[in-house]
Amino acid sequence: MLRRHRHAARLTLEKLAEASGVSARTLSDMERGRSKGPQHRTVTALADALGLTDADRKQLVELAREGRLRDHWDRPTGLCELPRSVDDFTGRAAGLAWISELLGAENASVVLITGSAGLGKTTLAVRAAHTLRPDFPKGVLFLDLFGMSPQPLAVDDALGMLLRALGTAEQQIPRDVAGRASLYRSLLRDRHVLIVLDNAASEEQVRPLLPGGGAGKALVTSRRLLAGLEGVRRLGLGSLPLLEATELLTGILKDRSTSDDGSAVSQLAQMCGGLPLALRIAGNRLVSRPGWNAADLAARMTNEERRLDQLSAGDLKIASAFGLSYEQLADAPRRVFRRLALVPGRNFDAALAAVVGGTSIEGAWDALDELVDLGLLQDSTSGRYRFHDLVRLFARDRLQQEEPAADRDAFTEAMTSWLLRMATTAGRWFEPGYGDPGHAGPDTTGLSSPEEADHWLRVNADNWLGALRHGASIGRYAAVLDCAESMDWFSDRWMHAPHWYEVFTLGAEAAAALGDPARQAVLLNMLAWVHLLPRDDPETTLRYTAQATELATRGGATAQVALALHHAGGALRRLGRLDEAIASETRAAEIHKKNGDIDRYCHSLGALGTCLRDAGHHARALEQYLDLLALLDDDRSGATPSVAAVIRPIALARVGECLGLLGDRAEAITKLTEAISLMEQVQLPVPQARSLETLAAMLAEEERTGESRHAYARAAEVYQAVGDAEASTRCHELANAAP
Structure with missing residues (x-):
């Protein structure tokens, strides 16, 4: 017609x-x-x-x-029918809205949902498909591509199933893949059909199943990133936040007659790591056992060695879900994956992965890429990788099952040695003169500047601290002592890091085990510093300085005697025993000068000025600080430039404080402003925050209210950054106080 x-x-x-x-x-x-x-x-x-x-x-x-x-x-019925959506679907609101907007408003032809095992990709896709049904009057089809199976669904079989579901008679279905794909695309061009392709194995498998444009749309899920697919919109799923995870678990348990304590449910959700499959398994176990309560299951899951075994309910097993991805790996990435479970910290880089995996850096990159692609690792823009907590437990289980105990010990030993060597070399970068011409510098670590060393120590803190603990536990006392001792000057840069007490305690114990009283005194002096500044416990500082003095005297280490006097002077000043503090700092300065240690001498001169200031001798204190600045500015003094760069802004700030106390606030404000700028340049946040607070008070006294509030606000920010919440709150309130 x-x-x-x-x-x-x-x-x-x-x-x-x-x-x-x-x-x-x-x-x-x-x-x-x-x-x-x-x-x-x-x-x-x-x-x-x-x-x-x-x-x-x-x-x-x-x-x-x-x-x-x-x-x-x-049209045949029952082909590629969409599974039901779960009634207790929870969370993923933003993702669901995004999918619905893209596919429903014809902004995209294909949406790809990726993520590791157990994140609920299929559940989300099915939920979205049910939501979108009204927008696709010609039907919503669902096809499992069996991507994690040893034999994923073949492309020609997938096309045949979809063509039959679209109403194509058997005799009209072409025999070849190209013909089937062409017919499939032509049918989708003018039909408002949504095709849900679940569990895709590869780009090669899924590409012929995508619509070629027009009315038909596709929603694809895969554990792999499928980075080769072009023209698709991507949604990468992560773990549920704790609040949504708890809400999901509560929804699964809502019809139970047993009352479950809310804190126990929240604890269970946390141990499931926000993984919807793990939450589903935990909830199903409780629903199927009315005699249990959430606290019982939480108690069972507290033991990490048994946690994966507890996350099993009928044919749902969290370990099996991870195992499907693991089986996709070749031998090399499998080996790297399971050995990465030995890493003590929460994240790591390719260099550490190469050491643990016993491979080259190139081999580590390849393995890490494969692990990220399968969702067995998570990466970040900073080049660091981490496990989901449950995936780490799975990797640890695979390691114990597939690697002999002797090999595991060897891998751990290699990793520990490498981390301690890296940390020790990084710490040495901050010693006076390190890296200068004629001074031995790093050779095999790859760290070529203080900035690189600083970054490495901070981002790898959990890893090298874990290596330090392990080294101490197996008697590697020399390496532990070297590492702890190397952190002396670096600890000044990261004063409020929480681990210095443990680091220096392990070092002191290692020195004692080696029978070296002089080096034990070094570490005891470091512990005295920890209690003087970060912990603000002067009484304990004095106990450590007494022990350090006794050991240093026995070992003939006059430098450590002087350092103990310096720390004791600081503690005595804080306790208000100012005459004793002045005497102690004066004696420390004399010994350092006699020993030719100009850097430590400068530290003691600065501390002596602070004691004089607190004792009310403001003019003498000002003179002391000006003399110190002159010494630091004298190229012939022998002060190490890097050390002088740190001491100079602090001394300049003290000059400003003394000028303020002597009534010259205008000049004091100028000096403090200059000092604060220098402190920011050399990254001294703690003294910077204190100087900002002092500056703000002086500006307020000068009735420069706007500038004062700005300085208080900046001080609050810096205090917050170093973890001093009380000081941050105080400055924030002053910044916002009524005029």
Whole structure:
């Protein structure tokens, strides 16, 4: 009928397509009988373009309607039906809205959901598909591609199943993949159909199953990133936040007769790591055992060695889900994966992965890429990687099952040695003169500047601290002592890090085990510093300085005697025993000067000035600080430039404080402002925050209210950054106080 009307109008397919807005391919399918039930709007558009009479228009519309009815009743039922959506679906609101907007508003043809095992990719896709049903009147189809199976669904089989579900008769399905893919795309072009392709194995498998444009859309899930797919919109899933994880678990448990304590449910959710599959398993276990409560299961899961075993309910096993991804790996990335469970910290880089995995850095990169691609590791823009907590337990289990105990010990030993060597070398970068011409510098660590060393020590703190603990536990006392001792000057830069007490205690114990009283005194002096500054416990500082003095005297280490006097002077000053503090700092300065240790001498001079200031001798203190600045500025003094760069802004700030106390606030403000700028340059946040607070008070006294508030606000920020919440709150309140 359509062909007859077109010929009567003397129109080619292309001319009719242009006039009606219906594609030439669709017109061809209609005329050849492949499309026997076109949509009403398509038929009316053709009738208008052909200029049909009322009778001819009615006849054409009726034929199309009859074709649609035949198509409806002839279409196979039950093929590629969408699974049901779970009633207790929780969270993922932003992701669900994003998918619905993209696919429902025709902004995208394909959306890809990726993520590791157990994150609920399929559940989210099914939920989104049910939500989108009204936008796809020609149907929503679901096909599991068995991507984690040893034999994923073949492309030709997948196309055959989808074509049958779309109503194609068996005899009309081409035999070759290219023909099937072409027919499949043509069917989707004008049909508002959503195809859900679950658990895709690879780009090669899924690419022929994607619509080529037009009305049909696809929603794909995969554990792999499928980075080779072009023109798709991507949604990477992460773990549920604790609040949503607890809400999901609570929803699963809502019909239980047993009352579950809210804190126990929250604890369970936390131990499941926000993984929806783990939460589902934990909830199902409790639902199927009315005699249990959440606290019982939480108690069982507290033991990490047994946690994966507890996350099993019928055919749902969290370890099995991880195992499917693990089985996809080649031998090399498998080996790296399980050995990474030995890393003591929460994250690591490729260099550490190479050491643990016993491979080259290039081999580590390849393995890490494969592990990230399968969702077994998570990466970040900083080049660091981490496990999900449950995946780490799975890796540890694989390590114990597949590697002999002797090999595990060897890997741990290699990693520990490497981390201690790296940390020791990094710490040495901050010793006076390290890295200067003629001074031995690093050779094999790859650290070539103090900035690189600082960054490495901070981001790897959990790892080298774990190595320090392990080294101490197996008697590697020399390496432990070297590492702890190397942190002396670096600890000044990271004063409020929480681990210095443990680091220096392990070092002191190692020195004692080695029978080295002089080096034990070194570490005891470091512990005295910890209690003097970060911990603000001067009484304990004095106990450590007494022990250090006794050991240093026995070992003939006059430098450590002087250092103990210096720390004792600081503690005595804080206790208000100012005459004793002045005497102690004076004696320390004399010994350092006699020993030719100008750097320590400068430290003692600065501390002596502070004692004089606190004792009310403001003019003498100012003179002391000015003399110190002159010494630091003298190229012939022998002060190490890097040390002088740290002491100078602190001394300049003290000059400002003394000028303020002597009544010259204008000059004091100038000196403090200059000192604060220098402190920011050399990264001295703690003295910077204190100087900002002092500056703010002086500005307030000068009635420079706006500048004062700004300085208080900046001080609050810096205090917050170093973890001093009390000081941050105090400065924040002063910054916002009413005039």
